[in-house]
Amino acid sequence: MNEPRCMTDPAGDTLQDWLEEMSTFVRSIDKKHLLTVGLEGFYGPKNPKSLTVNPADWAALYGSDFVRNSNLPNIDFASAHIYPDHWFHEIEFEESVKFVSKWVRSHIDDGDRELKKPVVFTEFGYSNQNPNFHPSQRDRFFKTIFDEIYASARKNGAGAGSFVWQFFVGGMEEYNDDFGIVPWQRSSTYQLITEHSCRLAALRGLNQLKGSLRELCLQDK
Template identity: 65%
Template sequence: MVKIASRYRMVGGNGLFFPVLGFASVVAFMYMSYLRHSVNYQNHATLSFVGANGSHFLVDGKLFYVNGWNSYWFMDHAVHDHTRPRIRSMLQAAAKMGLTVSRTWAFNDGDYNALQLSPGHFDESVFKALDFVIAEAREAGIRLLLSLVNNLDAYGGKTRYVKWAWSEGVGLSSSNDSFFYDPSIRIYFKNYVKTILTRKNTITGIQYRDDPTIFGWELINEPRCVTDPSGDTLQEWLEEMSTFIKQIDNKHLLTVGLEGFYGPKSPKRKTVNPEFWAADMGVDFIRNSAPSTIDFASVHIYPDQWFKKKSLEGKLKFVADWMHSHIEDGERVLKKPVMFTEFGLSDLNKGFDPSQRDEFYKVVFDVIYESAKNKGAGAGSFAWQFLVEGMDEFNDDFGIVPWKRAETYKIITRHTCRLAKIHGGGVIPITGNMKDICNGRW
């Protein structure tokens, strides 16, 4: 879920003129910085592909549980020199916390800093920004879960595809949901996906589909198809697109990007869904996650968005029940890992205090830890969202700079350490900085 109502436009250049010598110095500095980055990338961390076996993730034959986070803004900020350092700062800080996977956007359709300017037409400078993000993640030893399109309007989304088809005179309908059934739009999206998967990184020289830095692909952020509550339209689209992706890239994991709602035919629609409306969104967690081309299930957690009148205690109880239900589905029905790829608590709630968000994080982490300890299907979680200092204008009411509040930082790193203990120090080695973090925190 993109919670940003509006994004501030940060455009380089302020009309100042530099003396010739000063300008030459700037150019020289930028050139030396480029060379320094090129050298650094030769010493990138060695990563293996993440695989799935039943309801577990595996890396080099060892169980792998994710303590991750969302920084959707990586590609957008990598476009300009003055914002690019934020990517490295965030990745390095995350690595020091023992975080292992970041979820971020690999799309920007026809918007500011657009990657896809129009169907099949791309801005190479923005593509190079995405190359940079992947190279920086590789350098930091962080994997990326890359989302391919947005159900919402932010960064273009399915609305942009529909407008493109409509403006070219080939669209069947102006409805946003025609994204899922219009043949022309399906072609647009397939061409986009193929371009992304076969892209050769200009920094590392590795095609995206061959790069283990990429944890996996997410088809669409929070899909909904409200014009067909039965779910048939969305299901057909998911099956077609996931099959298409697997034909091009069978090395990476693939998920849908669901919020986790149960559909109209599910017995859990009345007992687990947040409210009655959730069954009418044209989605169903079990059905959408079931195809063999989908490697793991995805779920989001926004109790204060889904409930307006529950107390904090009531919301936290819902969170635990919501997570347990989906983990149970992963173990007993889907036989696949389940990842909670977004969770957040708004600071706009009446009487909000940061300690409430800490309690929320604890509940999410405790459920994941208990599942991991029992070798369950609860494979990991991703906080929405983490930022670095100086990004207040890009924040929403869910985002945090995780190291600014000592208690929050402690809760996150403690979760890392508990998961690392389960791994036996294999996937998340207890050495160096991690040894200092985890000492005495079991």
């Protein structure tokens, strides 16, 4: 399940029933893996946050609702995506950063207060097709998200982690979109991602790490 929508039923009952059916079925055949929905994170028309947090009115019309969909008993953790440059047609970079910070805090707050579940930002990216794009903007975009997650995690809050869309290795350019990056091609981006990974790991104790992540995080200690 990834970015499910049902625009023929904006109220969300059709999608909710389907998510309940599918999550129950998957749980019945596999009890060893965590389940999530892969939501974009939009709030439905019955949620007050549809007016204060959604990027625009259209976001409440897709038949999904972050809180309602994530609150199903067989969903283990909540998920949300972050693509402000696709959600807004014209927005200055500074306004985009403000939106991202508010968006992340709102969903973590839902995890803490209503869902009582971890929240993972399972997709986010900053397009290199934006007017006047510079890689430093992507770094700041990433850092804004990372800092909000870490601020929650260090207090044992719902902020649980994130997945950048999308990482490549050299030679895979033909599969790229306007979000893909090869992290080590830009040292500041690679350092930002590494430091964030290691500081989250440190909250659980670096000595518990194994393999390459342990080696990476301990090399400067």
